[in-house]
Amino acid sequence: MSLFDTHRPLLDAALAALSDRGHWTPFPELPSPKVYGEHAQAEGQAQVEALLGQDFPLTQPGELGRIAPERSPWGVPLGTRYPECEPQALLTAAQAAEPAWQAIGPRGRVGVLLEALLRIHRQSHAFAHAVMLTTGQGPMMAFQAAGPHSQDRALEAVAVAWQAMSTVPEAARWHKPQGKNPPLVMEKRFEIVGRGVALVIGCATFPTWNTFPGLFAALATGNPVIVKPHPQAILPAALAVRVLREVLAEQGLPPEVVQLAATERPEFTQALATDAAVASIDFTGGRAFGQWLAANARQARLYAELSGVNTVILESTDAYRAMLDNLAFSLCLYSGQMCTTPQNLFVPVSGIATDEGHKRFAELGADLAAAVRKITQHPKVGPVVLGALCAEATLARLDQARAWAEEGRARLLLDTEPLPHPDFPQARTRTPLLLALEAPDETLLRQECFGPISFLVAVPDAEHAAALAERLIRSEGALTLAGYTTDPAFEERLVRLSLRARVALSLNLTHSVYVNQAAAFSDFHGSGGNPAANASYAGLAFVADRFVVVQRRWHVQPEMSATQPAAGA
CATH class of the missing domain: 3.40.605.10 (Aldehyde Dehydrogenase; Chain A, domain 1)
Known part of the structure; x- marks a missing residue:
């Protein structure tokens, strides 16, 4: 056989x-x-x-x-x-x-x-x-x-x-x-x-x-x-x-x-x-x-x-804690060293409606930072989820991003630090760095900051977030787009955005599926339709x-067999 x-x-x-x-x-x-x-x-x-x-x-x-x-x-x-x-x-x-x-x-x-x-x-x-x-x-x-x-x-x-x-x-x-x-x-x-x-x-x-x-x-x-x-x-x-x-x-x-x-x-x-x-x-x-x-x-x-700039748009949610946990895990997984890791998280400056009441921008940032710390500070979870930094160049990017906060271009929500590993004392590790941008700085948002670096970005409103995300994805590329909303009209707005920007969309992920992940035989990894x-x-x-x-052909008489003539005949 x-x-x-x-x-x-x-x-x-x-x-x-x-x-x-x-x-x-x-x-x-x-x-x-x-x-x-x-x-x-x-x-x-x-x-x-x-x-x-x-x-x-x-x-x-x-x-x-x-x-x-x-x-x-x-x-x-x-x-x-x-x-x-x-x-x-x-x-x-x-x-x-x-x-x-x-x-x-x-x-x-x-x-x-x-x-x-x-x-x-x-x-x-x-x-x-x-x-x-x-x-x-x-x-x-x-x-x-x-x-x-x-x-x-x-x-x-x-x-x-x-x-x-x-x-x-x-x-x-x-x-x-x-x-x-x-x-x-x-x-x-x-x-x-x-x-x-x-x-x-x-x-x-x-x-x-x-x-x-x-x-x-x-x-x-x-x-x-x-x-x-x-x-x-x-x-x-x-x-x-x-x-x-x-x-x-x-x-x-x-x-x-x-x-x-x-x-x-x-x-x-x-x-x-x-x-x-x-x-x-x-x-x-x-x-x-x-x-x-x-x-x-x-x-x-x-x-x-x-490279690309993967984006999350937060408009509203009916599962606030589950949303935070899902986002935090996405930011922590393999220390952000995935081509699908979220980088730019857009939030209306006035905040979002949730099942726990209205959450203003600053409060949401603090809660997201706390959700990340819950993972990184767990002795059995943090080292396993984060792993180690593949390249020394990622350390330089982290230093550069921290400098943006020192220069006043961003506000530090969560600082990065080494995470000791129980089995590998010489491991090159860092926890996620989370920066807040009270005013969108497109020079920062347009560059892929590969590694555990992400931005919580204040925007005037959800519509502005969608328009900015579309512009960035169409110019810089993205493999993933995630959205959180309880508004059917805004959900349809996100769908139209994803179609125009030709980027995969994940909506309201709150369980054990993360925007980073793509399943063979079901998910198409990348659309081929934007610069990423x-x-x-x-x-x-x-x-x-x-x-x-490559084809070959030859004449056959109706009453003759279809035997192929010898090469050169």
């Missing part, structure tokens, strides 16, 4: 989930020993720790030496050494591997990818530990984001790719009546062909969740892939590349269909991105390099998720343009 046939039930279930858009996952998100095995967590951690300070077992063409650039935000020594390869050698090997990957067709590719994905799933604890060590995510978040949730997104991309490819028949008999004359008859074949080498550039904070959609979409549609991870988070990408290469080799396919481009040299990344052989680029990261790619890698289709992202995980447009259809 082929791998495709073996895994067909999983593919069919994923396709059904895409049509239904309800909750579905084949990968349990709780790391229960009953699901993953009694010793799975210990074995996964041991697998990763055996790689620390060692050469990662990966042999690729053009190796120039080994590099070990990762520095754990937890203060844990890492030291895994990865091959740094000459860019042209990787590109040449990828092009040489492409015909074999093309030849097995959509069914063959999907089967291989589903087999690899299930093997990745069985190593979920190893991926979780690798992501935790390299990114600063807390253990539970790392398990979910690096394990089941990333795997969901990979499966979603494969399913959408199959959905797109399966609309193209392999063959057709074209029969055109000619009246009294014999009909015109042609035999046609249609072949799905990838566009060429795909470059997938990963980010430091979510090295699997943001990498897997592009990686699996590109592979499924027939493209060899070079994975260029962020220097801070190579290990999770290397683990995935290793699994894919193992499955490829077992199937008699060239492992160079998937390669790892570990490097700290910007010129190596630029050489890969601008080479004529690279037909598509997936990128998650800052706007500056995203814009550089758009300007310089013109030969490639760019699927980019960039030009594509959406994992919509049809994100996948279908990664392949072309």
Whole structure:
């Protein structure tokens, strides 16, 4: 039985989930020993720790030496050494591997990818530990984001790719009546062909969740892939590349269909991105390099998720405490280092109506600060929810934001401070910084302050808040918009805003769903319609343009068989 046939039930279930858009996952998100095995967590951690300070077992063409650039935000020594390869050698090997990957067709590719994905799933604890060590995510978040949730997104991309490819028949008999004359008859074949080498550039904070959609979409549609991870988070990408290469080799396919481009040299990344052989680029990261790619890698289709200013509009609520708790958790989760974390919270200067009476702007700010402190000061909750700061640059942003308060441009509602971690005394940690802007300062609101920094912004009224939010989102981009209101008319105003600004809208979240979160098979991550992202995980447009259809045709006499003439005949 082929791998495709073996895994067909999983593919069919994923396709059904895409049509239904309800909750579905084949990968349990709780790391229960009953699901993953009694010793799975210990074995996964041991697998990763055996790689620390060692050469990662990966042999690729053009190796120039080994590099070990990762520095754990937890203060844990890492030291895994990865091959740094000459860019042209990787590109040449990828092009040489492409015909074999093309030849097995959509069914063959999907089967291989589903087999690899299930093997990745069985190593979920190893991926979780690798992501935790390299990114600063807390253990539970790392398990979910690096394990089941990333795997969901990979499966979603494969399913959408199959959905797109399966609309193209392999063959057709074209029969055109000619009246009294014999009909015109042609035999046609249609072949799905990838566009060429795909470059997938990963980010430091979510090295699997943001990498897997592009990686699996590109592979499924027939493209060899070079994975260029962020220097801070190579290990999770290397683990995935290793699994894919193992499955490829077992199937008699060239492992160079998937390669790892570990490097700290910007010129190596630029050489890969601008080479004529690279037909598509997936990128998650800052706007500056995203814009550089758009300007310089013109030969490639760019699927980019960039910076943005996520917004919350508070007009009224009938669940004040639950609203505060939900917002506070959103601000604390992974210390605000998510591309969906709220940054600008707009509140009418006169305050909002609530189930606890009218809350003025200053009172709401104090209550929100208290809700954040309730999380950060809980000894068992705070360290787990906040995790560690992935990059030292985030500390500089916090210092800059605190300076705005010292300069009088903002008022300090909640100061940031280190949060001691019981297991990692050297961890780089900070609690959220919350600033109040009594008058909107658009120079502050327009810039993404990545990390645990947010603004409570006083505006004349709710309508002004909606207009300002729309203007900022349309110019600067956003992945999320949240609103709190008990007024049906204003709710409709928020809906119209989200449609015009082309941004996902969450309304009145007060339970255990947060604006930061996006569920595969149900939520579209990014709309592709504002400057924060030009594509959406994992919509049809994100996948279908990664392949072309090449046809061939020939005449067939009505009474003859449809045997294809030999090449050159």
